[in-house]
Amino acid sequence: MGWIENKLARTREYNKENYEQIVMRVPKGVKEKIKAAAEAAGKSMTSYIMEAVEEKIGRG
Template sequence: MAFDETRYKAEFNKDNYDDIIIRVPKGKKAEIKALASSHGKSVNALIIECIEQQTGLTIINK
């Protein structure tokens, strides 16, 4: 059987990460994405950075 990269990544993420889903009003997703992009970050990285700054929690070991 050939190596299935998509399956590997899905399994890795399932084993190593928890998912958090947030809901925002229509149109806000695009605004958040643009803000993240203007800072050279992904939406995920921007949200994690905001959580870390506001709470003092370390989510990503840098």
């Protein structure tokens, strides 16, 4: 196994130990609205959504 494969394996293991995944389905067109709003705010879609969630649950 080369160094790239080792790095990928370590990254996968780290992510498995430290993160959870949420799959979200939205009506057609909503993804583009979120993407545009995130870009306007200078953020990724993930960070934009996480900021909104944290604000909603009182961590923001």
